[in-house]
Amino acid sequence: MSKSVFVGELTWKEYEARVAQGNCVMMLPVGALEQHGHHMCMNVDVLLPTAVCQRVAERIGALVLPGLQYGYKSQQKSGGGNHFPGTTSLDGATLTGTVQDIIRELARHGARKLVLMNGHYENSMFIVEGIDLGLRELRYAGIHDFRVVVLSYWDFINDPAVIAQLYPDGFLGWDIEHGGVFETSLMLALYPQLVDMDKVVDHPPAKFPPYDVFPVIAERTPACGTLSSAKDASREKGELILQVCTEGIAAAIQEAFSPQS
Amino acid sequence: MSKSVFVGELTWKEYEARVAQGNCVMMLPVGALEQHGHHMCMNVDVLLPTAVCQRVAERIGALVLPGLQYGYKSQQKSGGGNHFPGTTSLDGATLTGTVQDIIRELARHGARKLVLMNGHYENSMFIVEGIDLGLRELRYAGIHDFRVVVLSYWDFINDPAVIAQLYPDGFLGWDIEHGGVFETSLMLALYPQLVDMDKVVDHPPAKFPPYDVFPVIAERTPACGTLSSAKDASREKGELILQVCTEGIAAAIQEAFSPQS
Amino acid sequence: MSKSVFVGELTWKEYEARVAQGNCVMMLPVGALEQHGHHMCMNVDVLLPTAVCQRVAERIGALVLPGLQYGYKSQQKSGGGNHFPGTTSLDGATLTGTVQDIIRELARHGARKLVLMNGHYENSMFIVEGIDLGLRELRYAGIHDFRVVVLSYWDFINDPAVIAQLYPDGFLGWDIEHGGVFETSLMLALYPQLVDMDKVVDHPPAKFPPYDVFPVIAERTPACGTLSSAKDASREKGELILQVCTEGIAAAIQEAFSPQS
Amino acid sequence: MSKSVFVGELTWKEYEARVAQGNCVMMLPVGALEQHGHHMCMNVDVLLPTAVCQRVAERIGALVLPGLQYGYKSQQKSGGGNHFPGTTSLDGATLTGTVQDIIRELARHGARKLVLMNGHYENSMFIVEGIDLGLRELRYAGIHDFRVVVLSYWDFINDPAVIAQLYPDGFLGWDIEHGGVFETSLMLALYPQLVDMDKVVDHPPAKFPPYDVFPVIAERTPACGTLSSAKDASREKGELILQVCTEGIAAAIQEAFSPQS
Amino acid sequence: MSKSVFVGELTWKEYEARVAQGNCVMMLPVGALEQHGHHMCMNVDVLLPTAVCQRVAERIGALVLPGLQYGYKSQQKSGGGNHFPGTTSLDGATLTGTVQDIIRELARHGARKLVLMNGHYENSMFIVEGIDLGLRELRYAGIHDFRVVVLSYWDFINDPAVIAQLYPDGFLGWDIEHGGVFETSLMLALYPQLVDMDKVVDHPPAKFPPYDVFPVIAERTPACGTLSSAKDASREKGELILQVCTEGIAAAIQEAFSPQS
């Protein structure tokens, strides 16, 4: 029981022993419930950062908090738009408040190091606001040494050699990777039973004008919901991504919380 | 892939096929991250209502949404108090906002029947407020046929014969069941690897005066965090509870959403 | 003029003399405007805790703040539901904010001891949240010695002999006492002119399934609005309740604010 | 019992009979808990508008809701400032939310005519915001015929002959009437036991520069808290004010809710 | 470049050199976008306080922050009402939040002296609330020496001789000066190209009953939107006003921030 990296699987005494001194790195996956095309389940954005957190935590001795299951509203250019059935999103204030509340509580426990691992692009700025409001409150409470690292795991795929392996025909940008090769490969490596490659729709990469329209013009999103085709996804690519992310993020966290940072 | 009752494991097309007509019952487990004594993990209040939801959903053809992982602040008389390390709680407005947001989104998908299954006593009134604000919004949007059922699964253990089986020495009330025989038995039936019966602290039932004090007087809670001893918990009791709850709740939901209700 | 226990009837100089040192217990009745059947007026939940506060304050030298006249939304199983004409309720955030604001102001005056006396079941958790947010603010302001006691006066009727006197045919629980023997007896003792025993509707105790439905199914509440019949109410019972509550609460407050607590 | 103009003293059936058709004028006194000098109690701003409401309601067949007991923060130039002990004020959002909530509920009851009678100058704009937000909500609910009248009762003393009777030495403006001749005379007419004319401090009218400073410079307020001396107050003046206000407001309300307005 | 009194026209190094020590007076114009009759543009309430701020800042060595372009909802008796096309107003909470945010940021920069110059009557109380909430936050952050002066520039026209020059036929009160002689004369002195005296509608001063009605009864406002006629406005009057305001406000600010205040 006590070997788990997941906070939810610890007793409070085990948690206290690990956390109260402030040195343990706490990791919070921040996800979404969002359509990911015809071929993949809707909790991808929770499963993937949780899996990365688990591997990083095992490597560096961190703990993983229960992930946030709902995220900010899907945007057309990064997630297809919030008009799809199944996509179930929060108002910005709700997500921001959740992050703020968790920071307040972790600080009460004695924690001083938090990593927010984002799995859903649209969450980013509302997470940032939650951190800002949370740290503001901690300052009022006289706590000045709580440090937060926030990252999106895909940003650690930045070695051109790796990108070339993943995208031998050229990389078109993270923005249209929604439900594409990147996420699908990771799911094939981690949860193949939640992917059905036969249902991948092979469509050209989504193209959008340099502006956004609200209410969304649904026709601008490929009808299947993905922004690029997942047909070239593979378990091997997923394992490569997982390895590169785990190593990169583990190193980054240690750097970010080292005394000289 | 499509056999799952968990919304997160469906594609949006599978979800749409099930939900868009409004007849499918949607179930949302509402939990907490809270200490449950020395012998049990901290995500009990998420695991248990999720497990009950799963069994009910399989029986009545419902779907289960990703559970809320964090709940309202632990109160001394029902959860030991919010001063324990590990207990990680939300402000009331955050929980209320989350429920309201999810109702808004489900209604957009076409759903009209929602069950909120609460696994953490302290959540109750903030869930109620989220429902009230959510339904108010739906009325503004012209939606008048969205019905919500809210329940705490333990309220379905009300047959004196069952209670006598669970508590042969007498039942002392749900309020002090925090981390006691009831929850521990269920965990033994469902997740025995997350329980360590050797660490159960055998203490007399907690007694409290008929008022509450804030800030909490920590000494009033048994030091281990449970409000009654789990020493008489057993897998068999857990299976009984699970069976009674599943049957009772399945029947209640069908009654609550029947046209004559 | 200066003999009053009611803050509103003092001058600010009299108030300052009593409060600024922090030892005076401040009492805040928290009520509601809610239907109480055909036989009783709608401000019962303000009048009763105010009357109890007055008696306790006279006994222990406390002061009584102006009571909150509006409370949280009536729930079907404890107040009949919020669909009745006349029942006039606040959103949870409004009630919570009111409690938080009053705590902030009392602390500014120098007060350090506050009792919130609740007269309307549904208020409880929103009062708790107001206290939590209020004390959080005080900590930011460097005030750590403000203590709040919160209670519902009926919880002090727990002596089986007293209960037997009040309910010779058996007690069915506080939840269905809405507009029943308990409140009506108190009103007969205190404000008989606001009760008309001839209009009491004699109906069997309300029965509800172990779940709630929203929007409320109005037919599940007895049509008159009470949850049990008040026909056995009497002035004598009311005087007994008043005496037991006053003594019990006075003792509890002194205990709760004693240095050893 | 049913003769009362006070909503709190009616049963819900009596209320329903009066209100559900929408023609009954509902009146809400909006007060404060605020210092009023050495000679007068602190709930003046609740007592006075409630008394005026009662008299107007008796005359025109209106009903009076339970008054708001706490108001917006006292300002130096109109109430002496919010730094006095005893003055217990709400944040603007709390007052606004309370007004909005009450409007929503009255509309649900069928009411369509509301008068907000303000007794505390500083409340004015937060009442206006509550009305605006409340009516906005009603529009979303499809209710377009709810009309609100808002007034401060002193604005009905505008006949120069009356002013000359009240202030034979000249009138210096409502702003410095805080705790002065006007309010004290009314209290003498209505609640003489809550006034002690021997404690009136005779000081020259407060003078302020044409700007405000925050945090307030306490020395700019007369030390006793009133902004002009109440020494010339009398019961006769109070009765005159009461008569003029009652007549003027009764006429104004009838005009405001007449079909041709 | 560095000679400007406008913060927006400085580099951050220039700003830091002026502000970080806390002695520099910061001025924030608070305006509105609101109809001002047929003869005048809609940003009068921004242009005028900004112009006064500029002149005062040049005289006393202060800096002027970018003005708030939108204000609180126009009220019928002071601005004609919020029903006019073009009038574009904020909810109270939005204006309050903006003021609070700016105070928090200025304090972070080291500033300790702020003047809020209001150009739109309806803003006043929401500015006051923003100041109160802002200073409350600063206290939590341990900052106790931040002082705010708030003023409406027209309040500095209080010399009877000046008023007689501006209104030789008698002054009727600031409340009906909306779009009248006062504002129009200032605009003629400062921005004559934004005034068209040929389009002034000559109507008698607006008269209102001593109460307000919501939704507003549009017919009670003169159809052109002004509350008194601007026909007697002149550039000379505007220059006089500008001179008197500049001198009076400059003196007041120096007094308000002097050590003895």
Add this chain to the structure above:
Amino acid sequence: MSKSVFVGELTWKEYEARVAQGNCVMMLPVGALEQHGHHMCMNVDVLLPTAVCQRVAERIGALVLPGLQYGYKSQQKSGGGNHFPGTTSLDGATLTGTVQDIIRELARHGARKLVLMNGHYENSMFIVEGIDLGLRELRYAGIHDFRVVVLSYWDFINDPAVIAQLYPDGFLGWDIEHGGVFETSLMLALYPQLVDMDKVVDHPPAKFPPYDVFPVIAERTPACGTLSSAKDASREKGELILQVCTEGIAAAIQEAFSPQS
């Protein structure tokens, strides 16, 4: 007077004539007050989108609303971070509320077409949330035909030939253009008096790790505040940018609001 494209410079009658039919495109510049290095003033993010709006509006017959002067908190990787003196930012909720309020008011005026032109990267998601909440409200009010276009003007520089002209040595990404060649060139073309090229600090482009840290590690931002050097900025480049943006945005708006979109 009536020739202006700026709403603030119109009378309400002129505005009504243009706007009430719903066809006129309304443009709202959304800026910030933020450090832009040693060589440039702090209101760049207001001036530039306002200038682009003006040119586009002249071309397509649109109107320009008063720009928002304050924006969301500067982020280290796109604006250097919010720790600089002078940078004066809003909480997310304040910016979101401002956008929501303006949408509500424009809809009341009859407008149905709004363009939000963002000049500060960090605003983006809070603008999106304001639009979402604003359109939600309009749906409650029965308004379904209000369309919003949101854009950042720099996204219209996407022609490789133009980029090659602006960055002959290679383009490094919009993220580090804060205070660099792009914005400085535009300022040289539009407001050369607010730029001092002699104070440009020539430093290598900022490099950041693929994660963010809060509180910000100030040393990671170049000390002068810009993220890349502006030394290659020129008036000619600015004029080119202005021309390309104006043309591109004018065409985009016409496309976005055409009936077939």
